[in-house]
Amino acid sequence: MPSTDSGLAAVRFTLDRTSPVPLYHQLAQQLEAAIERGVLAPGDRLGNEIDLSVRLGLSRPTVRQAIQSLVDKGLLVRRRGVGTQVVHSQVKRPLKLSSLYDDLEAAGQSPTTRVLRAESVPAPPDVAAALGVAEGGEVTVLERLRCTHGRPVAFLVNYVPTDLLRLNTEALESTGLYRMMRSAGITLHSARQSIGARCATAEEAALLQEREGAALLTMQRTAYDDTGRAVEYGTHIYRASRYAFDFQLLGRP
CATH class of the missing domain: 3.40.1410.10 (Chorismate lyase-like)
Incomplete structure (x- = not known):
């Protein structure tokens, strides 16, 4: 099972800051789509919230909210000492x-x-x-x-x-x-x-x-x-x- 965030590097995010759809929701949708397509596989790590927020030019609370929504859906899990990992697709x-x-x-x-x-x-x-x-x-x-x-x-x-x-x-x-x-x-x-x-x-x-x-x-x-x-x-x-x-x-x- 993969244990690096190499899968995340293959994800191409497109965020529309003029859209009425909140940025955290756009990010969550694109992460979920990557999981569904298998671009992000079970065991892949997302890295930390700071790195992802810097990469996307988003605030840390926005990234945290997007990740939490996928944790709530059971698609991601937070593990102490490991970070946030993909669990599975729906x-x-x-x-x-x-x-x-x-x-x-x-x-x-x-x-x-x-x-x-x-x-x-x-x-x-x-x-x-x-x-x-x-x-x-x-x-x-x-x-x-x-x-x-x-x-x-x-x-x-x-x-x-x-x-x-x-x-x-x-x-x-x-x-x-x-x-x-x-x-x-x-x-x-x-x-x-x-x-x-x-x-x-x-x-x-x-x-x-x-x-x-x-x-x-x-x-x-x-x-x-x-x-x-x-x-x-x-x-x-x-x-x-x-x-x-x-x-x-x-x-x-």
Whole structure:
């Protein structure tokens, strides 16, 4: 992992002092864009605020405010004795039938998983309806915290039929649920999914290392195999500061 500020030297800043957009915000936007493009990679240092303010002809408070806004977003981190470093870019996940683990791995985000719960429970009404099982019938519930670069991105709650496949904590912490399904010969064919947003509760904020009331993205999904059987029902929450859904809209021909 890089440990110098050589990446910062490749960033070309363009600040418009006549613009109504505050200079700190312009600087923050351009730093964030450099992180998104990979010009600034995880581990790159920004140097100190004085050097950057001299280079750009900005006041030190302006530079400090820009950096703090990206620290608040989780893109930068301040470390004693090291300075300010790039942590990661925001995760942008395509809207397709894929697992978060696979998408993070493909994006070079080094995903890790902590299993908080994995047990058989009676199916609540909404889960029973989604999976097509009797209300109160046995299903397996999985609660997992998905992280990248050591920081949480999402809290995942999934329900699967108990007879679907053998699940264990070790496997769930080393790979994704959909990858386990594919390895078991299950072909994922389609899904119904809804996306929303809300504010984090105190418990969710503590779990995701956010502040209470922070914006969260929500997702509910029911996935089906190639026989039409519902094989998974998930309710997930994502840190909006670190995660976005990315999709393309096409007009009529």
